[in-house]
Amino acid sequence: MELIKWVLYSLVIFLVLVNGSFALYTPPESYLIACGSSQNITFQGHTYIPDSQHSSFVLKTGNSVVASSNSSSNAPFPFYQSARVFTEKASYRFEIRKEGRHWVRLYFSPLPKSSHDLTSASLTVVTDDFVLLSNFSFKKHKGSFMFKEYAINVTSDILVMTFIPSNGSVAFVNAIEVVSMPNELFADQALAVDPIAPFSGLSELAFETVYRVNMGGPLITAQNDTLGRTWVNDLKYLHMNSSVFNVSVNPSTIKYPEGVTPETAPNLVYATADTMGDANVNDQNFNITWVFPVDPNFSYFVRVHLCDIMSKSLNTLVFNLYINSDTALVSFDLSSITNDLSVAYFKDFVSNVSADSSTLTVSVGPDSMADLTNATMNGLEIMKISNALKSLDGLSSVDILLPSSSSKKNIVGIIVGSVVGALAAVALVGLCCCCLVGRKSKSSPQQGGHSWLPLPLYGNSLTLTKMSTTSQKSGTASCISLASSNLGRFFSFQEILDASNKFDEKLLLGVGGFGRVYKGTLEDGTNVAVKRGNPRSEQGLAEFRTEIEMLSKLRHRHLVSLIGYCDERSEMILVYEYMANGPLRSHLYGSDLPPLSWKQRLEICIGSARGLHYLHTGASQSIIHRDVKTTNILLDENFVAKVADFGLSKAGPALDQTHVSTAVKGSFGYLDPEYFRRQQLTEKSDVYSFGVVLMEVLCTRPALNPVLPREQVNIAEWAMSWQKKGMLEQIMDKNLVGKVNPASLKKFGETAEKCLAEYGVDRPSMGDVLWNLEYALQLQETSSALMEPEDNSTNHITGIQLTPLEHFDNSVSMIEGGNSCTDEDPEDVATSAVFSQLVNPRGR
Incomplete structure (x- = not known):
């Protein structure tokens, strides 16, 4: 039966190709490069040109050698038989005619008979803005080949890709693809989970494809995908193989509504699915779950492809979708959105994977509120999102790896910087005059330069006391009036950097929706928790405001104490007492x-x-x-x-x-x-x-x-x-x-x-x-x-x-040194040592 099924699948694929049901997308840029090769290589209908002969890009290297071998004839790609080996930093420069997202695909295979030990090579690859690979070595890799696919938004007319040998080793690459994609393929927004909220700014981030899965269907190669993608079968990722039933229809019956095209996913993906119906289990009330090993401490872009190919009528398929332990979709009625059956649909999510987890799970299951016990999924894409350092691998940034970069953007930066500097000099003269006038009148408040709104002092107040306080250490003004309130100590950004060792990832305590939390140590030796928010997130701003408003008024032995905050350089940072035993x-x-x-x-x-x-x-x-x-x-x-x-x-x-x-x-x-x-x-x-x-x-x-x-x-x-x-x-x-x-x-x-x-x-x-x-x-x-x-x-x-409730009325007076307590437990009367930071704050 299995053999017959796969034969039918192959026949379906053949018919689709013959009938030309794919409206082929023609990319404006398509660089296919066989690195180190001496001749063109044709594979799956595409021709890869040697990097030494390509006229549309520049290979800039001080010293590189070519490696080749015939022993890799069993390799999945013929260009794995040659490589370009770099003994020092080298770069490829690609001319980009149409800005926007591009696929960047890299192929690696350490050739056994090379003059260098490529298995021990330490690979670091960066673009103008993002770190793609950092100190990767095949010694820790479980295979003899490696393929990496990235989606990068190119915002200039040049894309520079740099290979950096490290640790006294060499770097190498076998093949490179730089191919443009439709701008509408990835939107700027998705739906974040834990908690559910809009997530924007995806266009500024880079993606790395981790998994691309065809549920219930066969392997789909680049030949059968309009964008050259590969989709693998989902069987090895299923938590329980017996929990699903495969369904399929003729791909030609799949309908693409407005906003969904074959570039979103080929109809071969939407024409097959995993469902719960007739699954080989005793209890039909269960979830179908796929488990994917991933790197911790990263966020992931999850695209779910859905198509109701099994229902006989509308509104008969209602189910829930879970990502990790978070509910992403509740009581989801697919046909109520598509208004028809066999209509392609997709939904994008963003999910965080914490430091204590190395898997990402996706599940579908029946809705308990509906008398319908079925759920389905057709395809799934999981992509790693670049972190705050603009890295997809490790903790290094481009600025660290390329400190002396002479790329075009730096030249432009120098020109722009010169102009801005001249204007700033003129503005500085005017500012000094204004400051002198303000000092005489004592009526002109200083304003902190922030990209986010100033914070109200208490409760729901929408006004701000126009009175700033300057850090004695940094001389930088805060937009919150500390002189007239008990908002805690104001930390300069430099103090935060010193306390957290420049946000050392070794001190990372956890990652949440607001941001990352690091262990820090103040100058007096006090351990603290430093919570660094994301300035681009409006949700983060709301949480930042609320946290300060609430905790500035609350003091209790069983509430985590806020020591202070930092709002310099568009940062949103909160400093709490350190909780040694964690959550x-x-x-x-x-x-x-x-x-x-x-x-x-x-x-x-x-x-x-x-x-x-x-x-x-x-x-x-x-x-x-x-x-x-x-x-x-x-x-x-x-x-x-x-x-x-x-x-x-x-x-x-x-x-x-x-x-x-x-x-x-x-x-x-x-x-x-x-x-x-x-x-x-x-x-x-x-x-x-x-x-x-x-x-x-x-x-x-x-x-x-x-x-x-x-x-x-x-x-x-x-x-x-x-x-x-x-x-x-x-x-x-x-x-x-x-x-x-x-x-x-x-x-x-x-x-x-x-x-x-x-x-x-x-x-x-x-x-x-x-x-x-x-x-x-x-x-x-x-x-x-x-x-x-x-x-x-x-x-x-x-x-x-x-404790009688009336005892709580004056509990906030603890901040002022009063003796009121909030609990009859004697330990609750004592003020924690951490409050010394609040009673006599420095840096005001």
Whole structure:
């Protein structure tokens, strides 16, 4: 049967080629170069010209040799039999007639009989703006050939590609392709996940193709793709081979709507698919999952190709799409968008892969709200996105690798710089005059030069006190008035660079939606966490503003303290106290850290609940965190839990209101379903999210795991089903088995169950949650003979008291050196050593 299937596929491909169903795209530029070859090489209908004979580009090198071998006759490409070997820095210069995105394809194979040891060669390849390869060696490569494909936006009439030998070695290349692509192939925007939000600026970034997969279909070579791409079968990436059923139709039946063309993907991709229907599994409620090994600490562009080729009528295919543990599409009805069947469609996403992960998963599964158990996917493209250093490999930038570059853009820069310098000199004279006048009148405020809006001081104020403070160290003005507020210490950008060792990647603690977080050390030896935002992101600006506004007013032992900030050079940088033991999640799963004891877990949950209880009741107006999850609960060196990341926080409802109407934000898996449906936010939304955290702490698994069977994907639904059976111990962390007092577990489960109630009115307050968790801890520590009282959150147990809410009214006075406290725990009275940075800030 398999043989017959592949024969049919081959026949289909042949018919498509014969009928000429592909409208071939003719690229304005198409450089196909056989490096080191002495003659033209024809392969798959294309002719590769030797780099020594090509007239449309310049090979500039001080010293290079040609290597050739006949022993690579079994190589997949004939141009792998020759190579250009560089013993010093060399470059190719390509004339570009039409600016825009271009494919850059590089072919490498270390020839065995070369005069140099090419297997040990250290390859570094850069363009004008991007690092493509950095110190790559075949010694660590699992194959004898390597093909790299990049998508680079060329914005000038010259593209320079430089090869740099390093470590006393040589560099080499066998073949190069530089081919233009349609401008509309990649848009500037996509949809970011975790959390769901628009992502713009893709045109300024470079891509590296990591995977291009044809679901349910055969290998598609460059001959069968209008843009010369290769699509591989998905079988080896499937998490469960038996979980899919392949479907296919005649490619000629595929319809391309406006905005989708054969250049998007050939109809051979849309004509085959993986589906759930008739899969060889007992339970049909599951997800189809593909797992792809990737490099951590990078963002990835994910393009999903969809086409309903199996339905008999419209609106009969509704499913969800997941990328990693994030929900990318919910209740997605493909035919409601295409208004027809067999219509090609694609959707673009951007997803981050953190430092503690080396895989990217993509899943489709049935929608639990629809009575339809099917899902499908036709094709998938995964591309690595260049990082902040404009690199696709390693941590070096072009400026470091080519410090003395004499490219055309630098010449233009010198000319422009000279003109700007002359104008600046004239402007400086005028500025000095203005400053003198302003100094005399004392009425002209300084303004900081920022590419993003100035920050309001408090709450929802839209005004800015026109009074700047200058860093004593840097002399640079801040746009925030520090003299009249308690926003923390202002750091100059140079101080941030010194503290983080110039953002040394070895000090990287994590990567989030706002930016990257580094460990830093201040001059006095204090360890801090430096959170560097992305100035281009409007979402990042909003989080930056909110974080400063919120944390400047909040001080509590169980809230991560903001030490200060930096807003120089269009940077958005926040400096927090350093939490030595990192996020709670890393102590539950996904790392090799020792498991937490049940007592430790209860104490961490209690500390987190105290922090949230203070947010809800301790300030003049309640604050809703809106993103409570295990990655936002951090642990210090003593495993004291502190709630972090207030970028999505929102002021709670006024006394005469029941909720705050706002757009849904947060993390899927933790979102309050009532808030998601009605877009009405209350403190009980945090309570629901905290209930998910409680189950995550008990079961040590993610809130959402698309790889699992459908009934287990959502931890809240799965754990609640066991809680209602009274069998929560069946799904608890195996490291806790036999070590948890049954009464303590029962109280913990009941507390989580109340938090996860469908409607907010049925959920307890964080004060009640705190009381019940403290009781669960007391039950764990006392004799098992202790009788559990009635299930009433207002019961009082000897030795356990909640702080009266009125005690929280003046808690912010801690900043001014007052003695008020926010918790009856004696440890909460003491101000952390980190507050010395706030009481007597330097650099003001």
